[in-house]
Amino acid sequence: NAGVMQNPRHLVRRRGQEARLRCSPMKGHSHVYWYRQLPEEGLKFMVYLQKENIIDESGMPKERFSAEFPKEGPSILRIQQVVRGDSAAYFCASSPLNPGTGALFIHYGYTFGSGTRLTVV
Amino acid sequence: AQSVTQLGSHVSVSEGALVLLRCNYSSSVPPYLFWYVQYPNQGLQLLLKYTTGATLVKGINGFEAEFKKSETSFHLTKPSAHMSDAAEYFCAVSELVTGGGNKLTFGTGTQLKVEL
Numbered sequence: 001n002a003g004v005m006q007n008p009r010h011l012v013r014r015r016g017q018e019a020r021l022r023c024s025p026m027k028g029h030s031h032v033y034w035y036r037q038l039p040e041e042g043l044k045f046m047v048y049l050q051k052e053n054i055i056d057e058s059g060m061p062k063e064r065f066s067a068e069f070p071k072e073g074p075s076i077l078r079i080q081q082v083v084r085g086d087s088a089a090y091f092c093a094s095s096p097l098n099p100g101t102g103a104l105f106i107h108y109g110y111t112f113g114s115g116t117r118l119t120v121v
Numbered sequence: 122a123q124s125v126t127q128l129g130s131h132v133s134v135s136e137g138a139l140v141l142l143r144c145n146y147s148s149s150v151p152p153y154l155f156w157y158v159q160y161p162n163q164g165l166q167l168l169l170k171y172t173t174g175a176t177l178v179k180g181i182n183g184f185e186a187e188f189k190k191s192e193t194s195f196h197l198t199k200p201s202a203h204m205s206d207a208a209e210y211f212c213a214v215s216e217l218v219t220g221g222g223n224k225l226t227f228g229t230g231t232q233l234k235v236e237l
Contacts, residue, residue, distance in 0.1 A: 004164075031222045042211055042227040043165070048218060055220035091164055098221045107153035107172050107215040107223050112164035 002027070004094050005074075006113035013082045013120050021077040021116045025094030032075045033110060034067060037089040049075060082120045091115045123148045123214045127228035135236050140199040142231045144186075144212030147193065153215040154195040155225065156186055160208045168210075171195060182206070207235045 005024040013019050025032050030050055035043040045059040049069040060067065064082075069075040079086055093110035128143040146152050153172050157165040169180025176188040186197045195212060209232050213225040 006164075033222070033224075035227075040229075042229040043225075045224050045226070048220070048222050048224065050220060050222075053220070055222060056218045056224065093165075095222065098223075107170070109155050109157075109167040109170050110225065112157075112166070114162075114164040117162075 004029075004092055004111050004113035006090075006092050006116050008116060009114065011116055011118050013118065015083055015120055016081050019079040019082050019086070019118055019120075021079075021090050021092075021118070022074045023077070023092030023094075023113060024074040025092075026111050028096055029094035029111070030097045031095045032069050033093045033095075034075075034077050035091045035093065037091060037115075039088070043091060046077075079118075082118075084120050087118055087120045089115045089117045123152070123216050123226050125212050125214050125226055125228040127210075127212050127231050129231055130229065131232045131234065133234040133236060134202045136204055137201050140184075140197070140202045140206065140233065142197040142210050142212075142233065144195045144197065144228060145193050146195060146212075146214050148214055148216075150216075152188075152195075153223075154186075154188060155213040155215065156180065156184070156195075156197050157211045157213065157227075158182075158208050159211065159230075165211065168197070202233075202235045204235050204237075207233055209233070 034046040047067045048056040064080045092113045095108040124147045126145045155170045156168040171188045179185045212228040215223045218224045
């Protein structure tokens with residue numbers, strides 16, 4: 001049973017180019033999360049998606065960043081016109097559909113992918 | 122808003138010594154707490170989690186953590202460090218978000234070094 005698959009593992013882009021990061025969740029998982037890890041920092045939440053829906057994008061920069069999780073295929077994190085400050089490790093995580101709500105919600109620990117390390121030169 | 126503070130960005134112990142990594146949280150609701158480990162150039166792996174019930178939680182690789190509400194802490198311990206424990210450790214708190222998911226807020230991490 002494959003885990004969360006991210007590709008590419010390493011991505012180098014020149015300033016102004018576009019970066020596309022892909023994430024395939026674990027089989028049976030319907031929730032996808034993207035996190036960014038800047039050097040010497042912890043992981044920061046960016047966006048939470050379900051199939052064909054962005055649920056929470058409160059951590060996503062307002063410009064140049066977008067995410068999608070289509071009905072078919074992987075989730076994509078897209079960064080347009082990259083700048084040096086976008087250099088970071090980007091992690092995707094997935095979790096299953098939660099059978100509970102409210103007080104019955106199960107706080108899953110996510111399954112993380114190995115990340116994409118983006119370097120902007 | 123929930124937050125996590127990890128005291129000590131770098132901790133160094135001798136092989137065989139006790140490992141203690143500190144985590145304090147801030148939450149307006151009963152917290153759900155996690156510890157993750159990250160090896161170089163890899164993703165995060167779940168070590169253990171506290172949701173409800175027993176406050177002493179056992180995880181993988183001999184690690185355990187104790188939830189102390191009065192101290193708002195969730196420190197991670199291991200009785201005897203092994204060289205293979207050298208990694209970065211992250212504490213996180215979970216909160217519900219709209220749509221049936223949960224969002225993890227991470228601390229800034231503690232780099233554990235194990236010396237011979």
